[in-house]
Each structure stands twice: as C-alpha cells, then as structure tokens.
Amino acid sequence: MSEDSMHTASPDMPISRSYSANHRIPRILSIANQKGGVGKTTTAVNLATALAAIGKKVLLVDLDPQGNASTGLGIKRAGIRKSTYDVIFEDATVAETVQPTKVPGLFVLPSSIHLSGAEIELVSTEHREFRLQRALRVPLPYEYVIIDCPPSLSLLTLNALVASDSIVVPLQCEFFALEGLSHLVKTIERVNKSFNPRLEIHGVVLTMFDRRNNLSDQVADDVRNYFGDKVYKTIIPRNVRLSEAPSYGLPAIVYDMKCPGARAYINLAKEVLKREKQILSGGGQTMDATQAA
Numbered sequence: 378m379s380e381d382s383m384h385t386a387s388p389d390m391p392i393s394r395s396y397s398a399n400h401r402i403p404r405i406l407s408i409a410n411q412k413g414g415v416g417k418t419t420t421a422v423n424l425a426t427a428l429a430a431i432g433k434k435v436l437l438v439d440l441d442p443q444g445n446a447s448t449g450l451g452i453k454r455a456g457i458r459k460s461t462y463d464v465i466f467e468d469a470t471v472a473e474t475v476q477p478t479k480v481p482g483l484f485v486l487p488s489s490i491h492l493s494g495a496e497i498e499l500v501s502t503e504h505r506e507f508r509l510q511r512a513l514r515v516p517l518p519y520e521y522v523i524i525d526c527p528p529s530l531s532l533l534t535l536n537a538l539v540a541s542d543s544i545v546v547p548l549q550c551e552f553f554a555l556e557g558l559s560h561l562v563k564t565i566e567r568v569n570k571s572f573n574p575r576l577e578i579h580g581v582v583l584t585m586f587d588r589r590n591n592l593s594d595q596v597a598d599d600v601r602n603y604f605g606d607k608v609y610k611t612i613i614p615r616n617v618r619l620s621e622a623p624s625y626g627l628p629a630i631v632y633d634m635k636c637p638g639a640r641a642y643i644n645l646a647k648e649v650l651k652r653e654k655q656i657l658s659g660g661g662q663t664m665d666a667t668q669a670a
C-alpha cells in the first residue's frame with residue numbers, strides 16, 4: 378500500500394482482507410458533471426475501453442441507476458445478481474460483483490435499479506460519504522478505476538468524489554456548457570476540505586463538438602478561457618457511431634474502431650495517461666478547485 382493511500386483512507390477502512398501480490402491501490406478517476414446528457418457515460422465507456430486497449434487493467438464502476446454504462450458494455454439487466462449497490466452497502470465485495478466484458482482487460486461493476494433507492498438509504502448509513510472509498514481504495518487487481526457518475530451532485534456522486542484521485546469533466550459544446558459548473562467546483566472544494574484533500578480536476582473534455590457549427594468553436598474558446606490548460610487538447614466530435622454503439626452492447630471503439638469518435642477517445646486516453654505520468658512524477662498538471670473557480 379502506498380504511503381499516500383494509507384494516509385487518505387478512511388480511518389476505519391477494513392484491513393483484514395487477503396490480497397494477492399499483483400493487487401495495488403488503483404488510480405481512481407470519476408467522470409462527473411451534474412448536467413444530464415453531456416457525454417459522461419460515453420466518455421466513461423470509451424475512455425475505459427481505450428485504456429484497456431492500451432494495455433491497462435481497468436474497472437468501470439457504473440454508479441448511475443440508469444445503468445447505461447453497464448448496458449453499453451453488453452451487460453444484460455437480467456444477468457446482474459450483485460451490483461454497485463451491494464458493494465456500497467457491503468453486501469458483496471468488488472471481487473464478487475465484477476463482470477468481465479467483451480473487451481480484454483476491461484471489467485465492470487454493474488449498476489442495478491436498487492441504486493435509485495441508495496440515496497435515501499445512504500442518508501442514515503454510517504460513514505455514508507466513504508462507502509465507495511472503503512470498497513475501492515484497497516489493493517485491487519486493476520490499475521485504473523473509472524466511475525460513471527449520475528447526473529446530480531447527490532450522495533452517490535459524493536461517494537465517487539471521496540473515493541477518487543481526480544475528476545474528468547465532460548462538457549458538451551452547447552450554449553449553456555459552463556452553466557452550473559460553479560456548483561461542481563464548490564462540491565470539489567467541499568470534498569477537498571472535509572473528506573478527500575487528494576481530489577483534483579484531471580481535465581475537462583469537450584464533447585459533441587460540431588465543426589459545422591460556429592457555436593461549438595465559441596463554446597470551446599469560452600471553456601479554454603475558464604479552465605486554461607485543464608482542457609484536454611483532444612476534442613470529441615459529434616459522431617453518430619458513438620450513439621449507435623451502445624444499442625449493440627459495444628463500446629464505439631469496438632463497434633467501429635475507425636470512426637472519428639472512436640479515434641478521438643483513443644487520443645483522449647493517450648492524453649490522460651500523459652497527464653497521469655506528469656501527476657505521478659510530481660509534475661503537478663492538475664489544479665485544485667479554487668484555481669478553477
């Protein structure tokens with residue numbers, strides 16, 4: 378266990394499990410933006426797939442009761458016995474809950490409809506903000522954990538942020554892209570102060586960019602003015618293949634590897650890993666929430 382992880386784990390994290398030698402504390406990235414339909418799930422699924430294709434062992438955690446990441450990876454609702462819900466409430470371990478996907482090296486912690494009740498149940502649960510941290514910030518056989526957050530700043534999202542090293546924020550290239558973002562930034566500040574000082578913004582990814590539309594350029598400029606270098610160079614274009622792929626239960630990178638959307642997500646994964654190298658070598662590419670505000 379790294380020193381960092383020992384210091385930031387919740388005080389009463391269980392320690393009496395047996396771990397195999399190839400287990401380690403994973404890097405945990407949340408894909409979060411409380412705005413609906415901005416490309417969180419598409420980014421989570423395709424970034425996770427691209428990281429796996431590059432050779433990383435990846436766990437995608439579906440934290441959204443809608444379960445779009447799970448179905449988008451071909452997991453049938455009927456086949457889900459244990460879900461992220463059971464992990465949160467300690468009715469199952471991560472190992473008992475993960476399911477393999479068609480992508481080698483990519484595993485999923487599936488969502489279930491029970492998650493829609495989790496918010497209310499969590500309110501009266503002990504260590505309610507630390508449930509995911511306790512399950513995920515332990516030695517696991519994954520290098521990366523990617524969490525697909527629901528479109529809210531609820532206790533579920535809070536659990537994701539408390540467990541994470543960094544956040545990737547997808548922003549749709551539309552007129553109100555930046556609207557409401559101050560709430561996300563304030564939530565990160567609150568998490569920094571009260572629960573997880575480690576949490577940083579890894580980067581902002583512009584999604585659904587339409588190069589025929591001047592507004593997309595304008596929005597991209599505004600976002601770069603606001604977030605500076607935090608905005609990844611890779612921009613995800615609007616591409617129908619990205620929206621078709623989930624109905625086949627496949628990530629776009631598998632469904633049509635050559636489509637512009639798939640290529641963009643492969644580039645995004647490379648950029649994410651480049652930043653990771655800088656962060657892990659102490660280069661400090663990330664900034665804290667106050668710098669973004």
Ligand SMILES: Nc1ncnc2c1ncn2[C@@H]1O[C@H](COP(=O)(O)OP(=O)(O)OP(=O)(O)O)[C@@H](O)[C@H]1O
Pocket residue numbers: 412413414415416417418419420441443445526527528584585586613614615616617619620621638
């Ligand atoms: N780059 C893109 N090009 C075309 N369609 C896209 C693109 N990104 C996402 N979509 C489509 O837009 C819709 C919303 O995307 P997605 O589900 O990824 O957003 P989300 O932020 O996860 O939504 P929610 O807030 O409901 O969880 C989906 O139908 C998806 O297939």
Ligand SMILES: [Mg+2]
Pocket residue numbers: 417418419441445526527
């Ligand atoms: Mg989603």
